[in-house]
Amino acid sequence: MSRTGYSRVLLKVSGEALAGDQSYGIEPKILNEVARQIVDLSRRGLQVAIVIGGGNIVRGMSIAAEGGDRVIGDHMGMLGTVINSVALGDAIRRAGGRSHVFSSVSMPSICDTFTQRGAIAALEGGATVICAGGTGNPFFTTDTAAALKAIELKCDVMLKGTKVDGVYSADPAKDPSAERFDAISHEDALARDLRVMDTAAFALARDNGLPIIVYALSDKEGLVGVIEGRTPSTRVG
């Protein structure tokens, strides 16, 4: 166990975050900064698993909104997460770390197919594990994939970086009296209708006792500051 009290964490990185100021694709500076923070975290003795979204490339719902088939759109979305995952795996290696990409959608010439035992063995061997392809099924999000993989890989906590530094009593962008919670139970978050993640993702986390730490992606202290409790965040559960 590292001195943070956590041994194994799962980090959810949204695809949108990788796009930076662009509306599409991967901004290399952001990719390298995310990779640097992840390598920093593993150097502190933590085992790190990652799930990346694909919103910077394509979302199934947008395809469906334009008259396309939702399932095909979701397949495209899952492929987008694979693009982001192999890019992050490479950036982690360039930043001096070790990474191993697994995908829930089989594509053996690009990365290994996800299995719980393969991913746990890679984590125990000191590699950062990147889980691509979401859950492998349409009609889900990568938040749900993140909760699922965190539970399957026996992670102590899921870290979710957002635009704001935690969970607030109301939208802080609209309501100046909104207050940030330092900690809140899954049940209270649900009772107060605080949208931490989508319903399926949150239900999985609550039913399996998975804590979630919500923090600001823009925080200067980065992931290490969050995990060591030096920067503002909210712990749910």
Ligand code: UDP
């Ligand atoms: N997706 C899917 N099944 C999953 C995860 C993702 O079909 O288990 C598709 C879905 O179309 C989604 C897209 O992949 O819109 C990208 O994922 P997400 O929207 O969660 O990315 P993020 O918002 O985190 O960038």
